[in-house]
Amino acid sequence: MTSPDGTDERWPGVPSGWSHRATVAGHVWHYLDNASSVDGAPRGTVLAVHGNPTWSFLWRSVLAAGAGAGWRVVAVDQLEMGLSERTGAHHRLADRVAQLGELTDQLGLSGPDWDGREVVTLGHDWGGIVSAGWAIDHPRELAGVTLTNTALHQPPGHAIPLLLRLVRHRKVHEGATTRTPAFLETALALAKGLDPDERTAYRVPYRTAADRHGVGGFVEDIPATRAHPSHAELERIATGVTELSVPTLLMWGPRDPVFYERYLHDLMARFPHADVHRFEGAGHLLPEDADISSTIVRWLESTFETPTTTAHARAGAVSAGDGQAGGTAPFRPVHAALEDLGAEGTDTAGTTAVVALGGDGLTELSWGDLSRRVHHLAHGLADSGVAAGDRVALVIPPGVDLTTALFACLRLGAVVVLADAGLGLRGLTRAVRGAYPDHVLAIEKALVAASALRWPGQKFVVVPAGHEAGYTPPRTAHSRRRTFGIAGSMRELLARGATLADEGAELPPEPGPDDDAAILFTSGSTGPAKGVVHTHRGLAGMRDVVGSTYGLSPDRPFVAGFAPFALLGTALGATSATPDMDVMAPSSLTAPALADAAGAIDAHAVFASPSALANVVRTAADLTDTQRGALAQVQLLLSAGAPITSDRLTRALETMPNASAHTPYGMTEVLPVTDIALEDIRDAEDDAAGRSVQGAGNGSCVGRPVPGAHVEVVPLDDDGAATGEPTTEAGVTGEVLVSAPHLKDRYDRLWATQEHSATWPGWHRTGDVGHLDAAGRLWIEGRLAHVIVTPSGVVTPVGLENAVVAVPLVTRAAVVGVGPAGTQRVAVVVETDRDVHRGARARPGLAPEGLTRAVRQACAPAGVAAVLRVPEIPTDVRHNSKVERARVAQWADRFLAGERPGRL
Numbered sequence: 001m002t003s004p005d006g007t008d009e010r011w012p013g014v015p016s017g018w019s020h021r022a023t024v025a026g027h028v029w030h031y032l033d034n035a036s037s038v039d040g041a042p043r044g045t046v047l048a049v050h051g052n053p054t055w056s057f058l059w060r061s062v063l064a065a066g067a068g069a070g071w072r073v074v075a076v077d078q079l080e081m082g083l084s085e086r087t088g089a090h091h092r093l094a095d096r097v098a099q100l101g102e103l104t105d106q107l108g109l110s111g112p113d114w115d116g117r118e119v120v121t122l123g124h125d126w127g128g129i130v131s132a133g134w135a136i137d138h139p140r141e142l143a144g145v146t147l148t149n150t151a152l153h154q155p156p157g158h159a160i161p162l163l164l165r166l167v168r169h170r171k172v173h174e175g176a177t178t179r180t181p182a183f184l185e186t187a188l189a190l191a192k193g194l195d196p197d198e199r200t201a202y203r204v205p206y207r208t209a210a211d212r213h214g215v216g217g218f219v220e221d222i223p224a225t226r227a228h229p230s231h232a233e234l235e236r237i238a239t240g241v242t243e244l245s246v247p248t249l250l251m252w253g254p255r256d257p258v259f260y261e262r263y264l265h266d267l268m269a270r271f272p273h274a275d276v277h278r279f280e281g282a283g284h285l286l287p288e289d290a291d292i293s294s295t296i297v298r299w300l301e302s303t304f305e306t307p308t309t310t311a312h313a314r315a316g317a318v319s320a321g322d323g324q325a326g327g328t329a330p331f332r333p334v335h336a337a338l339e340d341l342g343a344e345g346t347d348t349a350g351t352t353a354v355v356a357l358g359g360d361g362l363t364e365l366s367w368g369d370l371s372r373r374v375h376h377l378a379h380g381l382a383d384s385g386v387a388a389g390d391r392v393a394l395v396i397p398p399g400v401d402l403t404t405a406l407f408a409c410l411r412l413g414a415v416v417v418l419a420d421a422g423l424g425l426r427g428l429t430r431a432v433r434g435a436y437p438d439h440v441l442a443i444e445k446a447l448v449a450a451s452a453l454r455w456p457g458q459k460f461v462v463v464p465a466g467h468e469a470g471y472t473p474p475r476t477a478h479s480r481r482r483t484f485g486i487a488g489s490m491r492e493l494l495a496r497g498a499t500l501a502d503e504g505a506e507l508p509p510e511p512g513p514d515d516d517a518a519i520l521f522t523s524g525s526t527g528p529a530k531g532v533v534h535t536h537r538g539l540a541g542m543r544d545v546v547g548s549t550y551g552l553s554p555d556r557p558f559v560a561g562f563a564p565f566a567l568l569g570t571a572l573g574a575t576s577a578t579p580d581m582d583v584m585a586p587s588s589l590t591a592p593a594l595a596d597a598a599g600a601i602d603a604h605a606v607f608a609s610p611s612a613l614a615n616v617v618r619t620a621a622d623l624t625d626t627q628r629g630a631l632a633q634v635q636l637l638l639s640a641g642a643p644i645t646s647d648r649l650t651r652a653l654e655t656m657p658n659a660s661a662h663t664p665y666g667m668t669e670v671l672p673v674t675d676i677a678l679e680d681i682r683d684a685e686d687d688a689a690g691r692s693v694q695g696a697g698n699g700s701c702v703g704r705p706v707p708g709a710h711v712e713v714v715p716l717d718d719d720g721a722a723t724g725e726p727t728t729e730a731g732v733t734g735e736v737l738v739s740a741p742h743l744k745d746r747y748d749r750l751w752a753t754q755e756h757s758a759t760w761p762g763w764h765r766t767g768d769v770g771h772l773d774a775a776g777r778l779w780i781e782g783r784l785a786h787v788i789v790t791p792s793g794v795v796t797p798v799g800l801e802n803a804v805v806a807v808p809l810v811t812r813a814a815v816v817g818v819g820p821a822g823t824q825r826v827a828v829v830v831e832t833d834r835d836v837h838r839g840a841r842a843r844p845g846l847a848p849e850g851l852t853r854a855v856r857q858a859c860a861p862a863g864v865a866a867v868l869r870v871p872e873i874p875t876d877v878r879h880n881s882k883v884e885r886a887r888v889a890q891w892a893d894r895f896l897a898g899e900r901p902g903r904l
Contacts, residue, residue, distance in 0.1 A: 012201060022107065027085045029103055032056045032057075034064070034067040035072050043069075043305070047122065048062060048063075048075040049075075049127030051128065053184045055081055058124065069300065077205075078096060078099075086210060088213070091221075093133070093233040100131075101134060104138070114140070119138070120300065121145050123148070125258075126218055128147045129152060132237050135244060142244070144304070146250075147249075147251070148252065149251075150263070154224070154234075158262070162257075163258055168219060177215045178212045181206060184206055188202055192283070194288055198288075238270065249295075249296070249299045249751065250264065250274045250276045251286060252276070252277070252279065253283045253284060255283040280430065299751070299755075331513040332540060334517075337554075337571055339371065341371070342366075342367040343371070346368075349368030352575050354577075355600050356397075373408075373494065374407045378412050379501055381439075381497075385439075386409075386438075391437040393435065393455075394409070395419065396443060413509075415533075417432065427521075434748070439457050439458045440457045440458070441490060444461050447486060461488075462489070462490040517535055518533075522669075531748030532668045532669050533744060534745060545707065549672065550662065552572050552574050557577070557603045559579060561594070562608070580593045580596065586609045586611055587614065589612040591615075591655055592627055594608070599626070599630030604635050604636060605637070609642065610648065634659045646682050646685060649661050663702065664702075669764055672709075673705060674704055674777075674778050676702055676777070680703060688773075698779065699771070700798055702770075708740050708742075710739045715727065715733070720789040720821070726760065728772055730771075732772075733770070735784050736768045736770050736780070744764070769784050781798045782796045790824050795817070800815040804828055807851070807855055810830050814888040815828055816885050818866075827892045828864050829891075830847060830867065832869060844868065844871065851869065866896055
């Protein structure tokens with residue numbers, strides 16, 4: 001039966017005209033083919049092969065997207081599977097590879113009747129292995145390879161995945177795979193978004209035990225040992241793919257209980273040239289969990305079609321490669337300051353380099369001690385197998401140990417994976433497993449979690465500096481070492497490195513400027529944190545821009561309430577201090593803790609996020625006279641991580657009365673982009689005074705580009721999407737586009753994300769929304785994902801939130817859209833002063849009448865539909881500043897619809 005739109009009602013999303021049959025060697029194959037939906041001659045053919053226990057229905061979205069992009073997609077049902085014939089035979093892997101070749105010969109995709117159109121293979125699960133075998137055997141026809149969640153080799157020393165071991169057990173196998181649909185139902189349960197009709201479609205070919213004969217056969221054919229009949233063919237394929245040089249795309253769902261992350265890394269080793277995209281949150285049935293079809297189409301277009309380079313793209317590429325920090329200074333690696341300031345016999349060797357304050361007091365190192373420590377650790381790491389290009393995850397609190405480890409790795413040419421604890425345990429684990437480090441240096445608490453959560457890599461424990469005496473490390477507790485898989489300690493590495501240095505050992509050559517240096521992670525405020533790869537040249541550029549913009553230098557000490565800035569301070573040769581605070585909660589920074597850190601180094605500058613500064617203001621009454629004096633010496637205050645109003649920045653300056661306040665704008669991908677001083681913010685706000693909240697001046701002014709950086713905007717359309725051509729025209733709201741010499745190299749193993757971010761080569765799509773004013777200043781209005789599309793037009797949140805925060809007793813606000821896009825209404829969710837409204841804040845609900853009236857008046861042009869009050873508005877874990885508007889919007893939508901909203 002077909003529906004009016006031509007779709008087979010048994011198979012949602014599959015037009016009946018796509019279903020075909022072919023007889024090959026006496027057996028009937030079923031396959032889906034979108035050729036009838038392709039306009040004109042296809043640009044190429046995608047040969048899609050399903051796994052077990054799915055069928056060609058798995059590829060329906062790829063068939064549809066391929067047709068729209070002009071690519072023919074042929075998705076086959078393997079014999080005994082899907083709607084192909086049940087022959088009763090048991091097919092080995094080599095049989096299936098050969099049978100697929102016979103079918104493609106019959107269809108004219110290969111063989112003597114091949115018509116010259118190139119073929120890109122696409123495979124999942126068992127289909128990945130079979131399609132890879134076909135690729136090896138058809139080099140003449142092969143144009144490219146795409147694979148999703150599959151394995152071409154079983155790593156030595158590892159058992160096959162637990163789920164497969166269980167289903168292969170002789171007491172379980174037949175009952176789970178053939179006699180009952182248990183294996184099928186388990187596979188379907190792994191998919192997140194299947195609706196009932198789609199689940200039914202997957203069951204259609206497998207209603208009876210006879211229908212499921214192939215399901216059991218596939219499981220039995222898993223070559224778990226060398227003695228298995230299919231082992232030789234698997235080895236042939238695993239070895240053969242290493243000779244393939246065609247374009248390759250690896251797509252992966254990390255939440256896969258069948259194929260662990262190690263199988264992806266085996267594939268990456270076999271296809272070292274491959275583009276890789278990990279769909280965070282997706283699992284084994286990746287085509288059902290994520291939109292792989294648009295990624296495949298984008299990859300096909302970028303790989304097999306001639307790109308067009310616009311003048312704008314060329315201009316961006318030139319500006320992005322324009323020397324260091326916008327100039328032509330020779331490359332100077334980020335660890336150079338340690339070599340210069342810590343050299344024996346210099347006046348600076350004995351001066352303080354790093355200070356860390358914590359519950360156990362103050363720990364500090366001189367430049368000479370730090371330089372020696374870095375060299376010793378570099379020797380120890382190299383002796384333990386850490387090589388240039390290896391990834392080393394550092395899970396160490398800010399302070400002397402983190403600084404030592406970071407600069408030792410950079411000197412070796414190892415790639416630092418800096419997944420800070422500010423991401424939270426879940427985010428930290430996701431980041432580390434995504435980066436898949438070769439080595440991990442972490443405090444013992446983190447290594448306990450690493451063991452439980454299967455973090456990869458050789459592991460070394462870090463005992464906090466100053467704690468070595470009286471501490472019994474895992475090196476002397478062999479059972480603990482075995483339990484947590486610990487190879488040694490940082491203390492052992494330092495001792496071994498010192499011995500090697502004394503013996504005259506040489507460190508490996510220094511890395512090149514364009515070698516990978518570090519993988520840093522975004523805050524995760526709008527989704528899973530993304531790994532951002534910076535080269536040594538990029539880090540050096542970041543250092544130089546920060547130094548030149550803010551005048552930071554060896555004679556200007558720096559207090560950092562955020563770890564990366566402390567490390568940049570060391571790279572600049574500036575003494576840096578980290579205050580006593582919880583790195584997982586920046587808002588835990590108190591005024592006394594900040595003052596103690598400033599006093600310890602006679603700080604010239606202070607960096608803290610807006611939420612940290614808010615708590616500094618809140619706790620200013622606890623300052624002693626000595627602490628007030630220490631803060632009075634501060635000459636520069638930097639606040640970044642989220643927009644901050646001039647009023648809040650002014651209040652922060654009351655604790656540092658002699659400081660000049662600046663608020664840089666940037667992101668993990670490129671920091672900084674712009675800068676503005678408090679007095680300039682006031683001037684910009686005065687210029688915008690009297691204009692409507694949604695007019696020119698809306699948002700938070702973040703200033704003009706720093707040297708070497710360029711800013712444009714991509715205009716929004718009526719649906720709130722950034723679809724226009726980049727412009728510098730004043731007053732045009734759109735997605736912020738930036739270019740700078742210190743821009744990221746790429747996103748790590750996120751091909752589609754990187755491809756989108758670099759729509760214009762040499763430029764980066766930030767995902768932020770804003771506009772430039774007539775004076776060339778950038779105003780940030782929110783995130784692209786948080787734009788509200790009302791019947792009256794597009795509304796951006798930051799300007800409204802700033803207006804609401806100015807309402808007395810409101811401490812934080814979230815402006816969100818409720819209802820379907822295009823007909824959304826504006827809702828304002830507020831968090832009020834905890835001391836004033838402590839009793840009333842216990843339950844979320846409608847705001848009191850007076851507060852509602854004040855908020856509506858502040859946002860009058862936007863037409864606020866509802867004002868809600870909650871005990872606490874959720875923010876990102878790293879800065880405690882970026883409002884999680886998507887989460888707030890979902891909650892408000894449920895609340896206003898009369899549903900049980902649950903906890904926010």
